[in-house]
Amino acid sequence: MALVQTTGPSARAVSEVVRLDGHVLDSLVLVKVLDTIVDAGASYKILELDVGTTNRDESHVRIEVSCPDEAALGALLERVQVHGVNREGQEEAHLVPVDQDGVLPDDFYSTTNLPTWVRLSGHWVEVGQPEMDCAVVVDLDGTTARTLPMHRARRGDRVVVGMHGVRVAPPRRSAGPGEFAFMTSEVSSEKPKGLTVERVAATLRRARLHDVGGQSRGILAVCGPAVVHTGAAPALAALVREGWVQALFAGNGFATHDIEAAVLGTSLGVPLSGAEPSEHGHANHLRVINTVRRFGSIANAVDAGWLRRGVLYECVRAGVPFVLGGSVRDDGPLPDVISDTAAAADAMREHLGGIGVALMLASTLHAIATGNLLPATVETFCVDINQAVVTKLADRGSHQALGIVTDVGLFVGDLADLLCGPDWRAQVTRGP
Amino acid sequence: MALVQTTGPSARAVSEVVRLDGHVLDSLVLVKVLDTIVDAGASYKILELDVGTTNRDESHVRIEVSCPDEAALGALLERVQVHGVNREGQEEAHLVPVDQDGVLPDDFYSTTNLPTWVRLSGHWVEVGQPEMDCAVVVDLDGTTARTLPMHRARRGDRVVVGMHGVRVAPPRRSAGPGEFAFMTSEVSSEKPKGLTVERVAATLRRARLHDVGGQSRGILAVCGPAVVHTGAAPALAALVREGWVQALFAGNGFATHDIEAAVLGTSLGVPLSGAEPSEHGHANHLRVINTVRRFGSIANAVDAGWLRRGVLYECVRAGVPFVLGGSVRDDGPLPDVISDTAAAADAMREHLGGIGVALMLASTLHAIATGNLLPATVETFCVDINQAVVTKLADRGSHQALGIVTDVGLFVGDLADLLCGPDWRAQVTRGP
């Protein structure tokens, strides 16, 4: 997505006019091209844009692309050519002979999988055997061309270098009735993760410190039980303690396991620290719920000194409001749980004023519920290890949400390192 | 995606001019709007399109939308309003009182999660507490408005109906540096599956029977071992037998388990039919490989009458070429496996001429390998139960591929039902 703002090109900028033809609007091609230009730190001017008037018309676009230097411009034109962007002009293709078997000239033209033509002796010659990530080799008499996989290059083969004299056809639209979805990879686990943590941290810092108009925007955390099961509760507790959460939504499960972990050191009976085996069992969570019911509320349990750590403890101490929405799978439930689901949603609505960022942490039910309530202006991050869950949130309408497929157990810890410093880890090892 | 061709609007068509402002190009908004119009069977004319010249400029678009009748037009305008599309004009909002607690007027305006204004007494009034899927209620003196969840509607509340006098702001772009991916749900398991099978069948029929120029285009099947493990081999064998496959790419695993299933009735030692327990074990596949090595090739094993069913048997009988590419995890391998991977890719290249459709069936390695070789003009379907695998194929560059998240074990069976008739199932029950 074209989300990076560019500054203008520097004085020594170089430019080139490119063109793009075909169904470039409804096949997203133009959008991807402009994104690629901006992402590369370059800038563009749309010199001409003719989209026709109906979806049967082809579009024609001429764009002037500006880059800081020739190398950057060449690299950028290479990137956008996979979308069918061609240089204007009728220059001949440049040919260089291979000087070592299996090795191509350094600046070899790297093919896309689009139909391709090269300009030889004043004619556009179609490249045979279209295949991506190959070179283009021209035969001895210079009248035919075909793709050449790197390992097949032989000394003396004449190979196209650079992008002059090369043209590709725009990606075609699917021929059929076309109800299928194109595969998109925007939500993927294969993204640089340390970087992702840093960027979420930066967003939270921006929300708190120097927002538009000098006013900070609140941060909402929506939490599933896996936050506790994966060991992320102490990190989240540190974030609450240090002012990085202004409201928290969850269910009976998250709250119960947070308290169970705080009081007994287990989550669903599984010990969360390796120090020593737990002596408690599967009924841990029931006994915890029963005890809090006796206190009458979580806040009472904190005031009585019985609950002395954990996420909800920190919420009570810091005055951070939390809403625990009931669900039909609840044991107990805890006295703070709002069993009537319409009333629970109404309670959530009351805490959305001033919220600017929402963090959905390993939650499906409460994340969807919250997504239903949030205005589109709230920046939303959905963190889950399961790509299908992240996709499901988008299916339910929260299109402004940004998906991060990662392990919440490690993610929240690394986030707390960045926002709170590493000292919170020392407090964890003290144990319950 | 705007893949449905529309016919022109009928004589009784009704039209309306709408407008859209903001960063509608690089945030995909315009594309989605045009897609939605075409998907709904309507047509459009772009009356005005000003995209500015750089990515900092806002765009302004005016579109005339035509539908067969008023009801269709109203429904369509409702759908596109989630993308920030507004009617032109300055009509007053229409208000109707609630006549029953908890029930809204039939034609109530259903909110998006965008900032929204309603026209009251000649002024645009912002709607408070923006939240999607609500109604808009106007206070008694007609000067303020806010969202109203359905269950909170009370008799006498004055609620906006229809879309007149309602405006929304376009979806904003992310405020930050914006390196995050937007969540998209185009590859999801939650699609109508019977319909998907029918559409793949239609594509294959089109490829074979009445293609452009009267020439049929070949169908390529790329198969992973799970095709056999999930019990889909007999259905795929039927498709080969009846001419629905013109080339097949796979590895040692698929081929071994196909032969193991054909000869012994097991796959990795697991019985594929419930008739009786297998008397063979984990070394089944090794003994099968060893025996075929003794024959010298799969074709020899067919000629000798030892291999008498299965996918590769049908390939040999029908003269369908197959390429088995080696991998470092191979046991044996089978004598037909090309252990040198560069040679295997070269062999695959030789069978791509004339291929028009590719079916990737529960394969990762060979699907990516094939995707690397295919021109963008080949229609490609990737079928896998694992959404992450389907996404990974897109990450590797096969952007023209269409992802289907489903169970290949049931999918291929239902596909064979449609293309070959149900008789192939009867042949399966005869067993090995």
Add this chain to the structure above:
Amino acid sequence: MALVQTTGPSARAVSEVVRLDGHVLDSLVLVKVLDTIVDAGASYKILELDVGTTNRDESHVRIEVSCPDEAALGALLERVQVHGVNREGQEEAHLVPVDQDGVLPDDFYSTTNLPTWVRLSGHWVEVGQPEMDCAVVVDLDGTTARTLPMHRARRGDRVVVGMHGVRVAPPRRSAGPGEFAFMTSEVSSEKPKGLTVERVAATLRRARLHDVGGQSRGILAVCGPAVVHTGAAPALAALVREGWVQALFAGNGFATHDIEAAVLGTSLGVPLSGAEPSEHGHANHLRVINTVRRFGSIANAVDAGWLRRGVLYECVRAGVPFVLGGSVRDDGPLPDVISDTAAAADAMREHLGGIGVALMLASTLHAIATGNLLPATVETFCVDINQAVVTKLADRGSHQALGIVTDVGLFVGDLADLLCGPDWRAQVTRGP
């Protein structure tokens, strides 16, 4: 699991005594061995079982295995040897020379990855370079042995055949503190799927027709919205209509989309049939809910002739009770939804008497809720395309549940084919 009942061995049965030593009880080895024997249709007698008294003691077991014939016995002993089971006795290993490069003798001994010894000239000689799925080759002077991958076999190599004179060490326990989970593959998408459908159908037939004591046991269906999104609702409706469901639990989402699909032909606004594009939009489900609220109940909407197909329509017609439990993400909700979650669980409890089989269909929330309420004696199947969801159900305590990782959209259709005949499909194509 040892779930197949065996009949006694036939008259011509052959037997062999095997032994197994080590930590065979707490490493599950003995259990797997006995399961493998029973799964193979063989029978066993435990002649000796010494498990020691504490977990530090090794166990020693002697088992007599009986099979119908020698071939079956040999195959079975091969299968159990991966678990460390050895024949008693001190026979010499049998050696056969390789007669063709790259091809092993037919009956070659196939290695496990356990430490292995072969008996040569009266001594147990350790096999070098332990690796699974290889042969064992003995050097010329017959004093050393090592593994031999198939492709490296050379004419004249002397290779061990059969299992005489071969011993393996039992699988060791992990040396470390050992809190890691062993990988298990019992819930996997790679199972024969046609077979799985047949077995669920058989279980449902058994529940209905000829149960213990002649009394049928009720079938409970627990449904998530993806049942509708994937197009499975008409098949489920047929199952209800023909008496295969005695109670149904779901939430507002399933019920709303079922009614939306029945009335408008869409699910969350997505058309479920390809016949023609929908003219309705994202607010479809809200208008459906609003209309049913006006009727006062789903049953009223059926009685009024407004709702005329779908799962809930068939429930109303057939008098099948349904409980719709509220959740915090609900729009509306439908008037039949029990918003108070404790009350919803209580309502579910009232319909569990007589239930013998539960089908969890693409549901997480309601499946976990139901699993919490069901006695362990109810046979439970969890069907979901997402393996992580199926695992999560087990994490929440429903250990008696059986997981099926498949596409519910195709699974329920194939199940209805088996239980209702194919005619239900014809009724679907009539459309709404």
Add this chain to the structure above:
Amino acid sequence: MALVQTTGPSARAVSEVVRLDGHVLDSLVLVKVLDTIVDAGASYKILELDVGTTNRDESHVRIEVSCPDEAALGALLERVQVHGVNREGQEEAHLVPVDQDGVLPDDFYSTTNLPTWVRLSGHWVEVGQPEMDCAVVVDLDGTTARTLPMHRARRGDRVVVGMHGVRVAPPRRSAGPGEFAFMTSEVSSEKPKGLTVERVAATLRRARLHDVGGQSRGILAVCGPAVVHTGAAPALAALVREGWVQALFAGNGFATHDIEAAVLGTSLGVPLSGAEPSEHGHANHLRVINTVRRFGSIANAVDAGWLRRGVLYECVRAGVPFVLGGSVRDDGPLPDVISDTAAAADAMREHLGGIGVALMLASTLHAIATGNLLPATVETFCVDINQAVVTKLADRGSHQALGIVTDVGLFVGDLADLLCGPDWRAQVTRGP
């Protein structure tokens, strides 16, 4: 799994004799019970074990359980009762009245979902409405009992406390032909992750430093491309540099992207650091491969000073051997890649001597290939974000492998923090 070694019970230990009846061996019940005892830090003596001789016979077991104190013993007996373990003896159930609506007595008996009996006035009375996580309430005349959900407890209700006088039936075996897999949750993403990292670190330390016999065991890393894409390459490079890797297996993809990241700062063209946008495109990896081909080998590229960071750079510098196995999807490939897959597997075999621990990092193809070659005595960890991949490795036979479902991008970083100290992170920010 019973992997924790216990020391003997202390002097003040308390004991109790429990019994277990039914198909406890082949339904894994006994194994789970013994594991639970040992995991709790308790010890056991098997006083009696009668497993019958065939799989139709029920087993009978008597076990003496010893714990440090009464509280621990009570908690343990509660945990094992879900598996059908009962105290011996015929004591009456203890009853305590509820003193507050909705709150149970502190020590209330928490139900399993098994058929249950309580001892009242000398008789075993079956508990009605079996449901887990409830209390048991006894009616006024003390002759009937039923489950009681917590929220329904009313002042004066007489509820069973403690475990005296309570019996449960053992879990039954599935009634049917039983070919379905039980759901098991041993590979799950919902485990404490900080703890998991610490334990892998401890295993690696043990392997290197104080192994059996004073000899260190080598560590093998098997790497997929996602190690680079998720940003884990610098952490892995640090581990290599500091001696935590003795051999590395991977493919062309991992190696290419590692070098691409080291030289250009991108992975498949995606920038890995946020400092500035990349000026390179999709052909980056091809140009990198081409350049290394010109050098002739990766080691030559290091010697020439062209490659100056990254995982393979550190391998070359530290003399850590690496094997790059070819695959049919390879571009180029790099000159070090062994394109013949049989030769590649042979090369891998040569580096397995002395390997004691294997780390499979986000790799499917090479992890399965390696698993095929490793003896069962090598401790193996499979790290992948995708649970299905981890399961697939188990399906392919590497039963000794331990699965960790997490994000390799964060996991390897946290592992390097523990083993190398945090300084490696500073080196990363210097950039390429």
